[in-house]
Amino acid sequence: MASEYKTRTGDDFDRDQFESLLRRKVFMWPSFEPYGATKGLFDYGPPLENLEAEVMNIWRDHFIRHERMMALKCSMLTPYRVLETSGHVAKFADYMCKDPLTGDILRADHLIKDVIESRLKSDREARGEKVSAVEEDPKLKKKKSKVTKTAVKLDDAVRKEYEHLLATLDDCTGDDMGALIKKHDIRSPISGNEVEPPVSVNLMFQTQIGATGKEPAFLRPETAQGQFLSFQKLLEYSDGQLPMASASIGYSFRNELSPRNGLLRVREFLMAEVEHFVDPESGKKHPKFASVRHVKLPLLDRKTQTEGGSTPTITTIGEAVDSKLVDNETLGYFLVRIMTFMQRIGMDMNKLRFRQHMANEMAHYAADCWDCELLNSHGWIECVGCADRSAYDLMVHEKATGTFMKVREDLKEPYEVEEWQANLDKKKSGPKLRKDQSKVEAALSELSQEMKEKLSITMADKGKVELPVSEMEGGKVELDKDIVTFVKEKRKVTQREYTPNVIEPSFGVGRILYSLMEHVYWTRKGDEARSVMSFKPTVAPIKVLVVPLQKDTRFATLLSELEGRLDDAQLSFKVDQSGVSIGRRYARNDELGIPFGITVDYESLEGKGFTLRDRDSTKQVRASLDEILEAVEKMCKGKETWEGVSGRLPVFEGKVEEEGKEE
Amino acid sequence: MASEYKTRTGDDFDRDQFESLLRRKVFMWPSFEPYGATKGLFDYGPPLENLEAEVMNIWRDHFIRHERMMALKCSMLTPYRVLETSGHVAKFADYMCKDPLTGDILRADHLIKDVIESRLKSDREARGEKVSAVEEDPKLKKKKSKVTKTAVKLDDAVRKEYEHLLATLDDCTGDDMGALIKKHDIRSPISGNEVEPPVSVNLMFQTQIGATGKEPAFLRPETAQGQFLSFQKLLEYSDGQLPMASASIGYSFRNELSPRNGLLRVREFLMAEVEHFVDPESGKKHPKFASVRHVKLPLLDRKTQTEGGSTPTITTIGEAVDSKLVDNETLGYFLVRIMTFMQRIGMDMNKLRFRQHMANEMAHYAADCWDCELLNSHGWIECVGCADRSAYDLMVHEKATGTFMKVREDLKEPYEVEEWQANLDKKKSGPKLRKDQSKVEAALSELSQEMKEKLSITMADKGKVELPVSEMEGGKVELDKDIVTFVKEKRKVTQREYTPNVIEPSFGVGRILYSLMEHVYWTRKGDEARSVMSFKPTVAPIKVLVVPLQKDTRFATLLSELEGRLDDAQLSFKVDQSGVSIGRRYARNDELGIPFGITVDYESLEGKGFTLRDRDSTKQVRASLDEILEAVEKMCKGKETWEGVSGRLPVFEGKVEEEGKEE
CATH class of the missing domain: 3.40.50.800 (Anticodon-binding domain)
Incomplete structure (x- = not known):
């Protein structure tokens, strides 16, 4: 298959020939082939396994050793509650549509995108425009679509509607997509059948720990949660000092509904994730930033993308951080280190860019995100995500478990504050509140200063107050002045407590290895049958x-x-x-x-x-x-x-x- | 807790102090602690994670690079059918008993062993014999058993029966154990309750691939099956030549019913497994055996164990193979390499032995097995198994999938044989046999020479034969002489086809790391509070x-x-x-x-x-x-x-x- 993607020597990249090399030289193959292979699972043969080991040794050296990160290995099997708290049970899902006649499961957004793009392409053909080779969908080709492929011209209005639809698809809810499928008569491109409305399907593999049936669990979808739950150990190891970073090289699992594109979307994959914990107040400065200020990076920002552009701006990271294009020094420092890592393993620097996430693309936990994308014959592929997860994860786990997950810092200059205090007389409240005692305590401690002042006035006035307690029956409780008092007290503040923010560079190792293999592949001039894999000696298998x-x-x-x-x-x-x-x-x-x-x-x-x-x-x-x-x-x-x-x-x-x- | 296990400097090993060091210095901790920890799952902190990385780099160098093995990475998620064929669905199970009142799940063999051993111990106490400290069961201590601990003397006959019972427990079926539990009134040592009869519970974690519900799968219980299913790729990479070896470093999972002893019995663990494929006829010779003949190993053979002994014999591997104590050169060579690996990472050689498996201990696929055992405060622990898996796995997968999994070898001297041949006339048989055609063909091809000769006589006599075909309705088919003929023909044999045998050294990395940590741990003379972990500089974190x-x-x-x-x-x-x-x-x-x-x-x-x-x-x-x-x-x-x-x-x-x- 011809494509616009070129090899390092500027020749057309022939993916069939490349894939044939990977098969012949046993770099990789679909797992369990004698049993008919399983989609989205691949085995690595000796060349690729050794390449991975070399690349990961460099990763360890480049990040863990050089940056003195704390290496961590956490369990893959993860209890249900952990991922319920993190939001993955509710939100780590895709919408799928079932073809009721064939039983095929189609990802709703892929389905809509594929069908609408193919109609737009057909329209361009009908209008005599050139259609580039990369638009050919190999999946449809192979599955021998029953849908006929005569070029069909669209009304201008329809064309515009389709273009708008594609641009806003990422914002759609399941119901939105259901409506689009109905409205535009979108059918399975494989069978031509109508499909059932989209249903949300969680992407985690579920299992049971033990034999009692009482311990439902998932295979983790990312290595991050184990790192967050180890926060207190890490802080201890760091003598209570921030910034600190943990790093974990390990496997994660996503039960993709329709795995495609070989190593680019698989169900079981190696990740290398760094969790860099910082004090949100000290501005995310980085001590080594000065040493990288001058380094130039190709940055494709949100604004350029919104305007339809795709050409990154080459700029020094110093300028990018100064102009707030990149939010802070720490994020900027990591972008540079990611780029030098890619250089070190032999990636083609002309096929690398950093792209800022659009607002609608970010994961449920992320505050800002830059991807390191690598160009290969499948397009620009996200290979490293660099997200600012803010304080989200530590806060939700602390709330769910009651485990303290903050940093305590001694103040150089302690100070006094005068604050409203709600004092519960536990001797008197116990018999009355019984099992609700702790709920009431929690509700009192969460009251704002204004609210406490207000309640003190009510109390002085009526001798009792009504306290909202959402966890209790009726949602509130009446407390009289024997049980609770509101007083303004002076308090000396000697410590500061805060939940760190987390900046997370997250590497998809399989995607990096696949891109690297494409980047080093070329054929000798004058003899295209002679393929060469120009791995750098440092990573060569x-x-x-x-x-x-x-x-x-x-x-x-x-x-x-x-x-x-x-x-x-x-x-x-x-x-x-x-x-x-x-x-x-x-x-x-x-x-x-x-x-x-x-x-x-x-x-x-x-x-x-x-x-x-x-x-x-x-x-x-x-x-x-x-x-x-x-x-x-x-x-x-x-x-x-x-x-x-x-x-x-x-x-x-x-x-x-x-x-x-x-x- | 005092124990008979000594540190490298000859002092009593204090496990509490050692475990306190592992916690304080964040070597490891139970996973998901803020959520109440999950049994049998551990996180590794920076010291242990780095130690593992160093040890595994040496493993790669010692085995993969030095022995020129083919490194392989196979999927952990494994389709149901693969493990059904391998025998794991049916046989990879433990018997468990449920405590109906508390819901506790107890492994039947552990339950019987614990209770009977505690009765024997009580008997020894009653008779005034010294009870060694290692016999104290920490689990019972901690759980505060409700069973009273007054020393009870046993009848001589009962004592003998108990001793016999313990010696033969490994041979018991589930029903046998159920009978023993009834007969000896064995109850839960935790609650004192009677337990339900033993039920077989599979030890694999089950899940589903995709959303259709049609792809049940397990997390693999060993890395070996993926390697067997890659056999043809490996053979291609080796230019069709045996011996060849693959090596895989990866995770496996066992849903242990009652995980205990920290890192020694966990639910998710790193293994390093080698599959060494040999020609069974060429006697499992090893080309490098001469270079290791003189190396001395501590070998504890089956005979010594049967006689109740536990002292290994120090002997050169040359003598051990010559005397057939160790079955063959290849197995012998691997035992030496395992020992030198342990030396290289800093294991205490006085706490290492090789123990031959008793006949009743071996896995369902194994023909012979030597364990490399390391002594730690929990006793002698199997850390590397070195099994001869014969041709079992390749044969069952070939049979189940129809994929050719043999080696074809050109004969230097082709020869002629005269053989009975069953020739099916497919033109004529097709219309009659229809969908059963292939079953009949398979049945014919599996007939022995004697059977074919016998059928040729019947055919000559009656003009028809009755062929047993187990897969067909009625279990047989009548074939007349138009359809099948039996003739004696000369055939030139130019190739030999055989299923390789497999010798498998299998390393449990967690157990090795734990033993290493105990082996390098000691306290300074005169100051027992000063603990030292004497990791060799090559592996130090x-x-x-x-x-x-x-x-x-x-x-x-x-x-x-x-x-x-x-x-x-x-x-x-x-x-x-x-x-x-x-x-x-x-x-x-x-x-x-x-x-x-x-x-x-x-x-x-x-x-x-x-x-x-x-x-x-x-x-x-x-x-x-x-x-x-x-x-x-x-x-x-x-x-x-x-x-x-x-x-x-x-x-x-x-x-x-x-x-x-x-x-």
């Missing part, structure tokens, strides 16, 4: 390819010495002793992204060293084993480049690459 | 503690230079600037297991370098920053020891440790 010139028992001793040395240097390697030409062997392993090749030839037998080949340039040098191993080790640690190595070691002019063409 | 002598702004520049250099060297560090004495600060961080301390003092300000302190010996050297960083880097990579460093750098005689006592 295998570091060295060992190729004896041909099958010859005389190479055995030298090969085994070489293998021993590579093993001592802790370098992963693969030996290709197959009978085909050396060029073919290199070509075959370029697809695995092995950055360096060591050839053992007849001159090696004479003690004249080995040749070292660079995957990307196919250039070679010849040197002693010690020199070669030193160079490879340095390059795999990111401490030297091929340019450096080929500058200092003698270049070798072989002709092996000419034999490299596939039959 | 944090590598360096930085301590300025006291609070003094003059240290700021030097501190920030030091921090920058540590960061460049990618060494994790912690700065302790609190006001307490330097000795107190060291003592406090010895509990986190930080191996090295760098002190910044007034001589440092004068350019006279820094002191470097070794956690275990509390000895110090003084040297330049370059020398210190080089030494620390080498020690953290396992390339130098403190002995080496203190031999070549000038020793520093400080008196700081004297101040180290806690108040």
Whole structure:
């Protein structure tokens, strides 16, 4: 399939060829294939598993070690109540429509979008406009839609209505979408059938802990909740000091109704989430911000998007924070660190941008959000979300459990305040209020100063007051002056208590790995069958390819010495002793992204060293084993480049690459 | 609680003090504590999370890289049918008894064992025998059993019956256990109530994939099944050559009915499993076995255990394999690699043994099994299982799915065989057999040579035969000579097809980490309040503690230079600037297991370098920053020891440790 997305060398990206490479070289495949595969679940084979391990080691180094974050591992199985409090039970849901005849489940918003977009496309075709290749919907193609595809022209009014509909779809409730489906006669694009009205379906996987049936639980939809519930431990570990950050690398689960686009929307996925806790009053300053002020980022703000633009502005993070485009230093610092992480693992910086969320896009807990988006053949894909979750989560958990989840800070200058106080005489109130005692206490403590003053006047006047207590029967209680008194008292304030705000950079690892694989993929000029995966040596799944010139028992001793040395240097390697030409062997392993090749030839037998080949340039040098191993080790640690190595070691002019063409 | 288990310095191990350290230093805690914690689920705080990451990096290096295994990541969510085929739906279950009055769920075997053991203990007390401290059951203590604890003497016959019962408990069915509970009036030790008869409860967490209700699934109970279902991909990646091994680091889940003993029996846990596929005919030889023949292992065989012994025999793996004590070279090679892995991460080798499984202990799929057991305060705990799973899994999945899961090997010397062949004339059979055609074909292909010969005689005699086809109605079909013929034919055999056998080392990471923490824990002589976690520098969660002598702004520049250099060297560090004495600060961080301390003092300000302190010996050297960083880097990579460093750098005689006592 042709597309407008280009490879790093500027050629058209051929997704079929790319996906064929991923299959052939066992990077990944749908899980449980012998049982018919399960949608939205993928297995990683050796190249991708090793790539993930390398990338996550860099992530640990870049964030946990360098930023001195507190690494945390929390449970995936999560009790019902935790996710009820966090809002996920009520709000982490999609609307779905059922096709009553086939039993198919369709996501309501996807359904509407797909059908309306296809009508608009058909309209453009009918009016003779060019339709770009990326608009072809592969899903519809494969499922062989029964809906006929004759181009149909729309009325101008209808076209405008459709365009407005798409722009506002994210704001629709389930009922809104039900109405749209009726009004526009939207049917299943697979079967052509009418669908049932949208029903809200929670996206969490539910299960039971234990055998009693009393402990309903979910698989967590994000790693964040466990981190929030560990807040007090983390604060203790940090000696009570903010800012502090926890970081968690772990799996989350979303029971997607219609998983699509391979690794981009899956049901089980690795996340790396940072929860950075800050004092909301100290302005979210960041101590290291000065060191990154000058760094330039591509920022696509809300305003540009509202105006229909999609070109990011390149600006320094210093300017962006000064102008309040990016809300604060901490958020800004993280955007920079996210970008340098992407650089470090070898992402194409021309295919990266930061996009500010529109107001209607944000999760139920978020106050502001910037996504790091990576361009791949599926479009611009959110790979890192960087949200300001405010104090939402800590506050709801504190309220639900009664566990103190605030920071207490000693004031440098204690001060006095005069405040209205509601004093309950528990000896007298106990017998009267009985089990409602604690509800009344809570209601009293939540009264505002104004309300307390008001009640003191009523009390002085009538000798009794009526207190609203929503949790009690009738919603209120009458209290007389024997039981409660309202007095104005002086109090010395020595501490400040506050709920921290949380800034959360959240990485979708599968999406990052998939984008990286697309970014490093290219084909050799003049020979499109020769694909190369140009992983940086630091992340490459295998570091060295060992190729004896041909099958010859005389190479055995030298090969085994070489293998021993590579093993001592802790370098992963693969030996290709197959009978085909050396060029073919290199070509075959370029697809695995092995950055360096060591050839053992007849001159090696004479003690004249080995040749070292660079995957990307196919250039070679010849040197002693010690020199070669030193160079490879340095390059795999990111401490030297091929340019450096080929500058200092003698270049070798072989002709092996000419034999490299596939039959 | 006193116990017979000793620390590495030979002192009594105080589990309460140890657990208090784990809590205080936030190594771990029960998950979701603000919601009342959930049994069998634990969160890892920064020290334990980092320890796990270091240990797993070594595991990857020791197994995946060094042994060139194929790393694999498979899905945790697993369709019902996969685990039905593997036998887990039917057999991965425990028997439980319900206390009808309290709703408590008790594992039947644990219940019987606990009650009978407590009666035997009471009998020993009544007879005046000494009862060792490890027999105290902490669970009963804490739950405040209602069962009175007066020592009761038993009849000799009853005592013998009880002892026999305990020895044979593992062989009991659910009905057997039900009968034992009735016969011996076994009641809940918590409530004293009678319990309901044992019911089999599956230990897998069940859920649903998608919203249709048509895709029941489990969370996998082991990582192995995904690896088996990837067999063809792995074989392709290995160019069709055996032996080959896959390795998977991932989470599994078991819905334990009564989780106990902290990290030793949990509901969600990290495993590292290797599936080593071998040709069953080539005798499970291992190419590298010669290199490990001489290595000595502590082996506790089946025979010794049957005779009541528990002392392992120290023997070389060469002798053990030669004498068939260990079944084959491959199994033997893995036992050695497991032991060297444990050594590498710092396990106490005096607390390690390999124990052969008794026949009644093995999982439903296993043919032979050796456990690597580690001694900790809970006893000898299985931490690595090393099972021979034979060809069981590949065969059942092949049968259930029709996917070819064998190896095809070209024979060097093809040969001819003469065999009876059953030929179905499909043109004629089709109209008659219709939908049963394929069942008849399958039944014919499964006929033995003898059966085919017999049927050929019947056919010649009567012109028709009766073929048993279990899947068809009536269980058989009549076929006449027009439809099927039996002939003896010569056939050239050029390939051999076989199902590989699988040897599976399976690591329980949580148990290994917990045992490691107990093994490295000790208290300083003469000051038992000063606990130390002596993690090897290679696995220590944090590598360096930085301590300025006291609070003094003059240290700021030097501190920030030091921090920058540590960061460049990618060494994790912690700065302790609190006001307490330097000795107190060291003592406090010895509990986190930080191996090295760098002190910044007034001589440092004068350019006279820094002191470097070794956690275990509390000895110090003084040297330049370059020398210190080089030494620390080498020690953290396992390339130098403190002995080496203190031999070549000038020793520093400080008196700081004297101040180290806690108040």
